[in-house]
Amino acid sequence: MTLTIYGDHRSGNCLKVKWAAERLGLAYDWIEVDARDGETRSPPFLKLNPAGQVPTVVLPDGRALAQSNAILLHLAAGTDLIPADPYWRSKMFEWLFWEQHSHEPYIAAARRQMMRGASKKDLDAELVRRGDAALARMEAWLSAYPYLVDGRFSLADISLIAYTRLAHEGGFDLTKYPAVCVWIDRVEAELGLTVPA
Numbered sequence: 001m002t003l004t005i006y007g008d009h010r011s012g013n014c015l016k017v018k019w020a021a022e023r024l025g026l027a028y029d030w031i032e033v034d035a036r037d038g039e040t041r042s043p044p045f046l047k048l049n050p051a052g053q054v055p056t057v058v059l060p061d062g063r064a065l066a067q068s069n070a071i072l073l074h075l076a077a078g079t080d081l082i083p084a085d086p087y088w089r090s091k092m093f094e095w096l097f098w099e100q101h102s103h104e105p106y107i108a109a110a111r112r113q114m115m116r117g118a119s120k121k122d123l124d125a126e127l128v129r130r131g132d133a134a135l136a137r138m139e140a141w142l143s144a145y146p147y148l149v150d151g152r153f154s155l156a157d158i159s160l161i162a163y164t165r166l167a168h169e170g171g172f173d174l175t176k177y178p179a180v181c182v183w184i185d186r187v188e189a190e191l192g193l194t195v196p197a
């Protein structure tokens with residue numbers, strides 16, 4: 001069996017799984033699931049992922065796995081996308097956990113609200129403040145280093161690029177973060193991404 005990715009093409013969480021699979025040269029089938037109209041809550045889908053969310057994958061051995069960063073870690077096990085050195089591997093986890101706790105909930109949420117018709121001024125000020133804080137943290141790191149972990153490309157970059165490159169769609173002004181912009185170009189080149197997709 002081939003890897004199957006259940007994903008919504010508008011979701012950064014889903015696209016990061018697609019990009020990792022492609023980077024790793026893994027064959028996959030993509031099944032489009034509309035995360036906005038309840039498709040993830042259908043009984044057949046809930047059998048795959050009781051949390052009712054994409055991305056969800058079914059591995060070639062038939063087992064299902066959810067949570068974007070857990071999927072990345074599984075697909076990339078034993079490859080150079082995960083540092084062999086224990087400290088740098090843990091540092092990569094630090095970025096992955098931070099992405100889900102302190103970046104995605106603000107930047108992706110602002111984007112989601114604007115995609116649903118909100119304007120920038122409708123956004124909750126705290127949401128915007130925390131999103132900008134996340135971008136500022138990345139700017140501080142990326143002003144000194146080309147990638148997020150150990151000076152080289154890793155899963156942390158694949159995870160963080162997903163919503164960072166789309167932050168402007170959530171009303172964030174990326175021109176305030178020049179090192180982040182340079183890193184976006186660098187990671188897009190690594191992944192062969194040319195336009196937001």
Ligand SMILES: N[C@@H](CCC(=O)N[C@@H](CS)C(=O)NCC(=O)O)C(=O)O
Nearest residue numbers: 011013035040053054055067068069
């Ligand atoms: N922490 C999860 C978040 C997944 C998530 O929020 N998925 C959204 C799309 S980006 C979804 O499936 N929403 C539909 C729903 O919750 O019903 C991950 O990283 O995979």
